[in-house]
Amino acid sequence: MTDYLDFVADFTKPDVVDVYDELPLWSATFGLLLLEHVPLRANTIALDVGCGTGFPLLELAQRLGPGSVVHGLDPWELGLARARQKASLRQIENVVFHSGSAASMPFDDATFDLVVSNLGLNNFDDPNACIAECRRVMKRGATLALTTNLVGHMREFYDVFATIDGVDRDALHEHIEHRATIAKVRELLHEFEIVKVIEDSVAMRFANGTALLNHYFIKLGFLDAWKSVVPAAEQRRVFAELEQRLDRELCLTIPRAYIEAVL
Numbered sequence: 001m002t003d004y005l006d007f008v009a010d011f012t013k014p015d016v017v018d019v020y021d022e023l024p025l026w027s028a029t030f031g032l033l034l035l036e037h038v039p040l041r042a043n044t045i046a047l048d049v050g051c052g053t054g055f056p057l058l059e060l061a062q063r064l065g066p067g068s069v070v071h072g073l074d075p076w077e078l079g080l081a082r083a084r085q086k087a088s089l090r091q092i093e094n095v096v097f098h099s100g101s102a103a104s105m106p107f108d109d110a111t112f113d114l115v116v117s118n119l120g121l122n123n124f125d126d127p128n129a130c131i132a133e134c135r136r137v138m139k140r141g142a143t144l145a146l147t148t149n150l151v152g153h154m155r156e157f158y159d160v161f162a163t164i165d166g167v168d169r170d171a172l173h174e175h176i177e178h179r180a181t182i183a184k185v186r187e188l189l190h191e192f193e194i195v196k197v198i199e200d201s202v203a204m205r206f207a208n209g210t211a212l213l214n215h216y217f218i219k220l221g222f223l224d225a226w227k228s229v230v231p232a233a234e235q236r237r238v239f240a241e242l243e244q245r246l247d248r249e250l251c252l253t254i255p256r257a258y259i260e261a262v263l
Helices: 014-020 024-037 059-065 077-091 125-139 155-161 168-177 183-187 209-214 216-223 223-227 232-245
Strands: 047-048 067-073 095-099 112-118 138-149 193-204 250-262
Touching: 024 059, 024 112, 024 138, 024 193, 024 209, 024 216, 024 250, 047 059, 047 125, 059 067, 059 077, 059 095, 059 232, 067 077, 067 223, 077 095, 112 125, 125 138, 125 183, 155 168, 155 232, 155 250, 183 193, 183 250, 193 209, 209 232, 209 250
Parallel strands: 047 067, 047 112, 067 095, 112 138
Antiparallel strands: 138 250, 193 250
């Protein structure tokens, strides 16, 4: 069964946003790593870059307390609307929402004591421009705290995917290697002093490949990229074979990193 290949995600539909907000397994995995290590100081002016529907923005605001203010920035209007709704219902008053791009932030220079981004590095169209903007809006001595997934992500899946005839292995390799490494992050943050790097990994388990490929979050976040490395005419054959090859319990490795830097 390869019906999942017909899946199309439309992030402009409110019902898609509602369902998306029920998918904490990915962002929460990394956001909890961030919350475990990010400095929490009273009276902090903070910014969450790429806040989406409000995690970890709203949690960070509550943990910093009412003397602090946490700003959330994202170009996704419906995601911001969902975050505003949650803040209102939870009576979280120390948050401010902004629509805008991480590469051109609507803030004055030297505004923030703390800037965080949960999984932003792999999703920014221009990471260099975004980091330059983070540097511009940070006060001297402010902290930048990032989480990212790393090269080696889901290697158990990719090792099998790469063996199937019809997969463009060069394109697949490029897709795999676009993820971060600690060395690449250090290079990106060359104007900062990196003070903490935490690396670990977590597991995502599935009964088999069919369960993986039909999972809503996998369809939402990964399937288009996987389809892009297979010619359209070959996709149903390739993915049907992939399911057969993965006809066993899967334990996928998800390497994580928390990087903290000071300006």
